[in-house]
Amino acid sequence: MELWYTEKHTNSVNFSLKVKEHLFSGQSEFQKLDVLDTYEYGKLMTLDGLVMVTEKDEFVYHDMIVHVPMAVNPNIKKVLVIGGGDGGTVRELMRYEHIEHVDMVEIDKLVCDAAKEFFPTISCELENPRVNLLYEDxxxxxxxxxxxxxxxxxxDSTDPIGPGEGLFTTAFYKNCFRILKEDGILVNQNESVFYHDTKEAALKANSKLRKIFPIVKVYQACIPTYPSGYWLFGFASKKYDPVKDLNAEKWNSLNIKTKYYNTDLHVGSFALPNFVKEFF
Ligand code: AG3
Structure with a gap:
């Protein structure tokens, strides 16, 4: 008998992975969490049935959500991570010795607990003393x-359904703007424009950010296990342009070993295909 995991990407598109073993299933007060061991992507964590991380392609997402802003402003010392319970974002942040303090606010302790138990290579820095982990909204x-x-x-959120919904609202972005320093940067996972539902979410998030921040750009990465595999991130900033102000020399001098990110790719990731350009 074969066991397959399927995420429905649209009414007429399914994404399936052949499963070795269903390792864990739990329900928190916020969402359902499953851990599956898959043949191609290694261990996979789902929330309410949707892919959040896999061992094989998480490096793309976490490199791009962290190193892009870090290379633009080399003086980032204090960071707030919203969501990110698996720990991948914090793991990448901890590569920077000059980061002094990270507040990480994850609504669901179950996500961190499951990450610590089943994804040690992703959650490895969650206990770092520079990280203040809070289980709050x-x-x-x-x-x-x-x-x-x-x-x-x-x-570092889920899709804008369920517990992640409030992280895509104007009121939330306004508060983020308010608590950022005068040269602060905000980065979000900005869904995708390939299919209808994620496209609506991506465009809405972007247009809300545009009303609040003077500089708003999107950048792209290839994440095979997310809907369409073509994923966007948002870069919203009070002062720095993500391409013009990229400090490539400085970032390269830090000698941070990354599997996906490099400073040439940084510039390229902001060069959007024509069908995407017309939306932003
Ligand atoms: N955040 C989830 C991205 C959205 C995936 N959407 C989906 N599969 N429908 C990932 C968190 C990684 N730290």
């Missing part, structure tokens, strides 16, 4: 935050 956290002390906010 990110929307509430930014609402309650008083001062503008963050150099960078990374929104």
């Amino acid at each position: 990110g929307v509430k956290f930014v609402e309650d935050s008083k001062d503008n002390t963050y150099d960078l906010i990374i929104i």
